[in-house]
Amino acid sequence: MFNLDVRSVILVAGVLSLLMALVLFFLRRSFPPSIRGLGEWAAAPAIIFVSTLLFGARGAIPDLLSVVLANMLLLGGAVLMYFGSQRFFNLAPSLRLWSGLLVLALLALSWFALVEPHYGVRVAIVGGLMSLIALAHARLILHHGPRAFSSNFAGGAQLLLALSQAMRGLSAFDLAAGDRILDNTLPTQTVYVTLNAFTILMTTIGMVLMATDRLRAEIEYLASHDTLTGALSRRVLIDACEQELERCRRKGRSMSLLMIDLDNFKAINDAYGHLAGDRVLVDFTGRAKAALRRPDRFGRFGGEEFVALLPETSLDEALVVAERIRAEVANATTEQGYTVSIGVAGSRADDDTVDAILSRADTAMYAAKAAGRNCVRPAG
Numbered sequence: 001m002f003n004l005d006v007r008s009v010i011l012v013a014g015v016l017s018l019l020m021a022l023v024l025f026f027l028r029r030s031f032p033p034s035i036r037g038l039g040e041w042a043a044a045p046a047i048i049f050v051s052t053l054l055f056g057a058r059g060a061i062p063d064l065l066s067v068v069l070a071n072m073l074l075l076g077g078a079v080l081m082y083f084g085s086q087r088f089f090n091l092a093p094s095l096r097l098w099s100g101l102l103v104l105a106l107l108a109l110s111w112f113a114l115v116e117p118h119y120g121v122r123v124a125i126v127g128g129l130m131s132l133i134a135l136a137h138a139r140l141i142l143h144h145g146p147r148a149f150s151s152n153f154a155g156g157a158q159l160l161l162a163l164s165q166a167m168r169g170l171s172a173f174d175l176a177a178g179d180r181i182l183d184n185t186l187p188t189q190t191v192y193v194t195l196n197a198f199t200i201l202m203t204t205i206g207m208v209l210m211a212t213d214r215l216r217a218e219i220e221y222l223a224s225h226d227t228l229t230g231a232l233s234r235r236v237l238i239d240a241c242e243q244e245l246e247r248c249r250r251k252g253r254s255m256s257l258l259m260i261d262l263d264n265f266k267a268i269n270d271a272y273g274h275l276a277g278d279r280v281l282v283d284f285t286g287r288a289k290a291a292l293r294r295p296d297r298f299g300r301f302g303g304e305e306f307v308a309l310l311p312e313t314s315l316d317e318a319l320v321v322a323e324r325i326r327a328e329v330a331n332a333t334t335e336q337g338y339t340v341s342i343g344v345a346g347s348r349a350d351d352d353t354v355d356a357i358l359s360r361a362d363t364a365m366y367a368a369k370a371a372g373r374n375c376v377r378p379a380g
Helices: 006-030 038-056 063-088 095-115 119-144 149-174 187-224 234-251 265-272 274-291 315-330 354-370
Strands: 255-262 297-302 305-311 340-346 376-378
Touching (some): 006 187, 038 063, 038 187, 063 095, 063 187, 095 119, 119 187, 234 297, 255 265, 315 340
């Protein structure tokens, strides 16, 4: 490895960065806008590619370009990649902090490249700042990312980059003022440059994997949830009810179902419009979920009808939950006031299907409607 030509390593790293920029660019075009940060992730390796061209032209172009601008583009690309990850995790990019550090780096690099040239000091500046950026980036990914291979891969790559750049910065104390990055007689610097290229490539691969994981999670969510309210879809809810009923049979326990219908919902749509009706459905879903326990499941059964599954819950306990939901809705101050009627049914030893429990809950719900609406009725 010590016989590697540094210029070749830098240029190969640049080409790989450009290829990954293209991959991320096309991902950004094809992925939904809800997956944020892909634009920054695509732009960052493209910027790093330009920096490698300037590094590779050292000696053929002015130091202002091959030293100052090249290093600033490298640092800027690393910071932009970090900003992309912040947006990916729906966090606000910390522009002021990193912009300030980049300005200080620009002043220092300009001085030690153009006024008092010193290669060792420049390596210490760039290595230290790159290590700081990579460490912050690794912490962000590993803290906010899911416990998945993609996050561990990208975070691990940034930790490796932080370590290698910190070691490179420390090694700068042994470098003379006149040493140059393209000097093949500095084997340790060749190793650090190679590691830098390798870890940046690993990071971009990790970002592609993270974006793919996020897309798969969104597709799975859309397949199992109602797109308007975020409640479970009817199919997924029925599956959950069937699994819970089977568990009740095995362990001799009980479950309850709430059949909930928004009162006079058609009148709301007619008076205020369908967008207002949609807002009512979303508002109700949020209030109902807040009144349920963590193990409970809540889904949209169709139109303005919803069903709540209450595991390990007797009929009497379910009536308390249903009344809590009804009161929360009735007492809420909303743009379009609305109420709900709720039918409650508990499982029985002779229940052989979920449909039987749903039928009793549905009958109880219509009994609540007949009683004047805005009330709760148990199944007979």
